Amino acid sequence: MIRTIKVMLCPNNRQRTKLFACAGLARFAYNWALSYEQGNYELGNKFICDYDLRKIFTVLKSEKEYQWLNDYSNNISKQAIKDAVKAYQNFFKGIAEFPRFKSRRKSKPSFYADTSKIEFTQTHVRLEKLTTSRKRNKQKFNLVKLAEPNKIPTGADIKYSNPRITFDGLNWWISVGIECEESTEQPTNQGIGIDIGIKDLAICSDTAVYPNINKTTKVRKLNKKKRRLQRRISKKYSKNKKGECYCKTRNIVKSEKKLLKITHRLTNIRHNYLHQTTSEIVSRKPKFIVLEDLNVKDMMKNQHLAKAVQEQCFYEFYRQIQYKCNWNHIAFITADRFYPSSKLCSCCGYVKKDLKLSERIYICPECHNTIDRDFQASVNLMRYGLTA
Numbered sequence: 001m002i003r004t005i006k007v008m009l010c011p012n013n014r015q016r017t018k019l020f021a022c023a024g025l026a027r028f029a030y031n032w033a034l035s036y037e038q039g040n041y042e043l044g045n046k047f048i049c050d051y052d053l054r055k056i057f058t059v060l061k062s063e064k065e066y067q068w069l070n071d072y073s074n075n076i077s078k079q080a081i082k083d084a085v086k087a088y089q090n091f092f093k094g095i096a097e098f099p100r101f102k103s104r105r106k107s108k109p110s111f112y113a114d115t116s117k118i119e120f121t122q123t124h125v126r127l128e129k130l131t132t133s134r135k136r137n138k139q140k141f142n143l144v145k146l147a148e149p150n151k152i153p154t155g156a157d158i159k160y161s162n163p164r165i166t167f168d169g170l171n172w173w174i175s176v177g178i179e180c181e182e183s184t185e186q187p188t189n190q191g192i193g194i195d196i197g198i199k200d201l202a203i204c205s206d207t208a209v210y211p212n213i214n215k216t217t218k219v220r221k222l223n224k225k226k227r228r229l230q231r232r233i234s235k236k237y238s239k240n241k242k243g244e245c246y247c248k249t250r251n252i253v254k255s256e257k258k259l260l261k262i263t264h265r266l267t268n269i270r271h272n273y274l275h276q277t278t279s280e281i282v283s284r285k286p287k288f289i290v291l292e293d294l295n296v297k298d299m300m301k302n303q304h305l306a307k308a309v310q311e312q313c314f315y316e317f318y319r320q321i322q323y324k325c326n327w328n329h330i331a332f333i334t335a336d337r338f339y340p341s342s343k344l345c346s347c348c349g350y351v352k353k354d355l356k357l358s359e360r361i362y363i364c365p366e367c368h369n370t371i372d373r374d375f376q377a378s379v380n381l382m383r384y385g386l387t388a
């Protein structure tokens with residue numbers, strides 16, 4: 001089983017510049033490969049596999065115009081070409097759309113580090129060829145500091161897979177896959193049904209309730225700050241408008257960076273909370289977990305709920321529960337979309353078809369069973385899991 005770990009990097013200024021340059025090279029190689037394939041296709045020639053394409057690229061390096069390619073690790077361009085060819089193939093297989101060229105302004109700077117060349121110490125990561133000098137005292141330039149020491153396991157017997165270095169608009173990150181042993185422990189406790197919603201994030205059939213984090217003062221304040229900043233930036237743009245085109249002043253760049261910081265902070269708070277919630281649910285070792293098959297697209301159509309739905313990050317919740325179930329041998333079940341989890345009475349099985357969204361307490365007209373709507377839904381989902 002491979003687990004991926006992502007750690008922030010703390011490069012110094014010169015390293016930072018070099019990292020951007022490496023990402024630039026990856027972008028160049030990707031675009032080059034894509035346009036080469038495209039031109040080749042238009043000429044009516046056969047598809048070129050990435051092995052041959054890389055050979056052509058290597059020849060390119062000896063040309064005077066492309067001398068600068070030699071200042072970088074060849075693994076960066078190698079993987080970028082591989083990625084481009086794969087994206088190109090996926091288009092012809094009908095899996096994906098035609099790959100776009102990576103633009104300097106819009107694409108996310110990222111590149112690949114070779115698995116055999118990368119080295120981790122407890123505090124640093126050694127990347128290949130950040131410096132072109134072979135002198136020993138310059139070699140420390142290749143060492144980039146990690147923000148969290150001891151997070152990535154080190155040792156000769158550890159296999160790293162697919163290390164990627166990315167820039168998220170503020171910081172550089174490294175993500176690396178690590179082979180680890182699968183847990184052999186089998187879950188023993190009763191299954192859990194989870195009803196996810198807007199009022200509370202998750203209501204479990206074992207009476208645990210996880211509230212909505214977006215309603216806490218901390219998140220609300222941050223949200224307010226974000227809105228205010230967005231307004232200010234928008235005003236600045238219209239103030240500095242020259243004729244028809246908008247112009248980006250230094251102050252706008254500064255404010256946009258501030259805005260990005262707040263946005264990241266909000267996402268981090270939300271995702272951290274999701275991780276804590278999902279981990280806690282999984283740590284109770286249920287035999288199975290049932291979630292309803294939510295159609296987020298349909299929920300987004302309701303303009304009163306759209307924002308709240310978006311802020312709850314339901315997809316992320318699903319994704320986390322799913323892979324954490326996988327890790328711990330827990331069966332992950334999604335209830336059918338037409339299963340009436342909230343309309344069904346948990347006592348007599350009556351289906352209340354005209355249940356409104358505002359009815360928080362469910363009162364059954366048949367057996368007069370009075371119960372919290374969301375809790376009942378989670379119990380129903382749990383029962384669905386028993387029969388599935």
Ligand SMILES: [Zn+2]
Nearest residue numbers: 345348364367
């Ligand atoms: Zn009933």
